[in-house]
Amino acid sequence: MAEQYDFDLFTIGAGSGGVRASRVAAAHGARVAVAEEYRVGGTCVIRGCVPKKMLVYGAHFAEDLEDAKHFGWNIEGKSFDWARLRDHVQNDVTRLEGLYSQTLSNHGVTVFEERATITGDHEVTLASGKVVTANYILIATGARPHIPDFPGNEHVITSNEAFHLAEIPRRILIAGGGYIANEFAGIFNEFGSKVTIANRSDTILRGYDEALRDRLLQISLTKGIEFCFMAEFEYVEKQDDGTLKVKLTGQDERIFDCVMVATGRVPNIEGLGLETIGVQCGKRGEIVVDAFSRTNVDYVYAVGDVTDRVQLTPVAIREGQAFADSVFGGVEPYAVDHSCVPSAVFSHPPIAAVGMTEGEARNRLGSVKVYQADFRPMKNVVAARNERSLYKMVVDAANDRIVGIHMIGPEAPEIMQAAAIAVKAGLTKADFDATVAIHPTMAEELVLFK
Numbered sequence: 315m316a317e318q319y320d321f322d323l324f325t326i327g328a329g330s331g332g333v334r335a336s337r338v339a340a341a342h343g344a345r346v347a348v349a350e351e352y353r354v355g356g357t358c359v360i361r362g363c364v365p366k367k368m369l370v371y372g373a374h375f376a377e378d379l380e381d382a383k384h385f386g387w388n389i390e391g392k393s394f395d396w397a398r399l400r401d402h403v404q405n406d407v408t409r410l411e412g413l414y415s416q417t418l419s420n421h422g423v424t425v426f427e428e429r430a431t432i433t434g435d436h437e438v439t440l441a442s443g444k445v446v447t448a449n450y451i452l453i454a455t456g457a458r459p460h461i462p463d464f465p466g467n468e469h470v471i472t473s474n475e476a477f478h479l480a481e482i483p484r485r486i487l488i489a490g491g492g493y494i495a496n497e498f499a500g501i502f503n504e505f506g507s508k509v510t511i512a513n514r515s516d517t518i519l520r521g522y523d524e525a526l527r528d529r530l531l532q533i534s535l536t537k538g539i540e541f542c543f544m545a546e547f548e549y550v551e552k553q554d555d556g557t558l559k560v561k562l563t564g565q566d567e568r569i570f571d572c573v574m575v576a577t578g579r580v581p582n583i584e585g586l587g588l589e590t591i592g593v594q595c596g597k598r599g600e601i602v603v604d605a606f607s608r609t610n611v612d613y614v615y616a617v618g619d620v621t622d623r624v625q626l627t628p629v630a631i632r633e634g635q636a637f638a639d640s641v642f643g644g645v646e647p648y649a650v651d652h653s654c655v656p657s658a659v660f661s662h663p664p665i666a667a668v669g670m671t672e673g674e675a676r677n678r679l680g681s682v683k684v685y686q687a688d689f690r691p692m693k694n695v696v697a698a699r700n701e702r703s704l705y706k707m708v709v710d711a712a713n714d715r716i717v718g719i720h721m722i723g724p725e726a727p728e729i730m731q732a733a734a735i736a737v738k739a740g741l742t743k744a745d746f747d748a749t750v751a752i753h754p755t756m757a758e759e760l761v762l763f764k
């Protein structure tokens with residue numbers, strides 16, 4: 315390695331992609347440093363997937379405790395203490411942050427807990443003024459919430475603040491119709507808020523199969539979540555009593571206790587010094603990379619949300635791993651396969667999907683077969699909960715290959731992880747038919763499609 319530099323690799327951002335890349339590069343023998351301006355672990359660990367999932371678990375108790383009476387349990391005087399859950403979640407986040415820092419130091423990675431900026435060729439300057447040089451620079455700075463431009467937008471919160479609220483808002487407006495809007499709508503609704511979702515288009519969860527989106531919309535409405543479509547902000551005004559007066563297009567003024575925006579996330583490139591060395595960015599501010607996460611500057615790579623390929627933690631981790639192995643591992647450089655990435659929305663109930671939707675498959679393949687199971691899970695039947703699950707399998711009619719599986723219902727993401735292996739491996743409907751069911755489960759529907 316080039317000894318004229320302080321480090322072989324300098325990683326900017328200790329999130330999902332940056333931590334994996336730094337740790338693996340160090341394990342391959344590289345001298346590695348990483349800078350983190352907020353908290354080690356990044357979005358996923360500190361204010362994303364992990365604390366969100368803990369809140370989802372907490373929210374589920376609302377229905378489980380309600381349903382318990384149908385299973386013979388008398389639960390008197392139940393109540394919910396938001397502060398206890400919030401603080402418990404934050405304590406665990408701090409514990410995980412410590413583990414991530416420990417992993418880095420155990421691998422001999424130097425951690426600078428401060429902001430880093432590229433200030434010259436192979437050169438990074440830290441907020442403290444310290445200048446360091448590196449043979450390679452990896453940009454893994456992630457993304458941040460996009461806040462639409464409208465009068466009064468300084469009064470809104472994003473998912474970042476949702477984890478720290480002093481109390482659960484009585485009435486909350488959530489703008490957006492994607493992952494975060496639907497997940498937090500479910501969470502706040504179960505905690506007792508009156509939730510309104512406002513989306514600028516007339517669909518939620520663009521990219522997911524239409525039948526599942528319709529099912530989630532219908533179930534969410536039944537649970538009491540309100541939807542305003544084709545609605546954008548005109549203004550938000552703070553009232554003397556602290557509440558927020560909101561005007562959406564096509565709607566009368568309404569009062570909410572909290573307004574949260576979940577209208578997408580934008581790559582963190584501001585003030586990074588990319589222009590100093592001429593790193594190329596795209597229209598949405600994403601760092602442009604090739605299949606090997608290489609930018610147009612030969613010693614600069616970028617992984618994760620800042621490249622805006624697929625904004626998911628496991629993808630950022632794979633990109634970080636592939637970068638570290640390819641550059642420091644002595645293997646033939648390899649690319650991450652971004653096709654057939656399974657995903658889930660932790661709504662109430664959750665959605666999970668892999669591969670093509672029915673619409674995509676019809677457009678691309680022409681002739682497809684679609685199998686569907688629309689059923690009420692046994693637990694919902696006993697609980698007298700009129701909430702149906704929907705599983706869909708999309709098959710290429712030409713060769714019987716499964717090209718997509720789409721599910722909404724309890725534990726759908728847990729079931730999907732295993733089913734996704736089969737789709738990725740190119741298995742056929744006949745392979746599923748040949749597999750004996752596990753009974754009684756919800757997952758058995760996957761091998762019983764007629």
Ligand SMILES: Cc1cc2nc3c(=O)[nH]c(=O)nc-3n(C[C@H](O)[C@H](O)[C@H](O)COP(=O)(O)OP(=O)(O)OC[C@H]3O[C@@H](n4cnc5c(N)ncnc54)[C@H](O)[C@@H]3O)c2cc1C
Nearest residue numbers: 327329330331351356357362363430456618619625626627
């Ligand atoms: C509310 C929410 C829920 C989510 N839920 C899921 C989920 O359930 N499943 C899933 O797969 N994905 C989920 N995601 C997406 C997931 O969190 C991201 O895709 C993932 O964290 C991206 O990893 P990354 O390494 O690219 O960036 P990040 O994890 O965002 O890490 C980037 C780090 O860089 C730091 N940084 C930025 N600029 C600088 C600088 N100049 N100097 C030093 N440090 C800097 C930041 O502070 C940050 O810590 C969720 C996201 C959110 C917001």
Ligand SMILES: NC(=O)c1ccc[n+]([C@@H]2O[C@H](COP(=O)([O-])OP(=O)(O)OC[C@H]3O[C@@H](n4cnc5c(N)ncnc54)[C@H](O)[C@@H]3O)[C@@H](O)[C@H]2O)c1
Nearest residue numbers: 462490491492493494495513514576577578579625658659
């Ligand atoms: N379970 C998961 O894996 C998970 C969970 C949360 C976030 N994420 C990742 O984080 C990313 C960001 O999540 P997100 O929910 O913010 O974005 P998203 O891209 O999923 O959804 C953004 C939504 O905001 C709407 N919108 C955009 N501008 C608007 C405006 N001005 N007014 C009203 N609506 C507007 C869009 O129509 C869209 O429905 C996701 O794309 C996903 O990759 C993943």
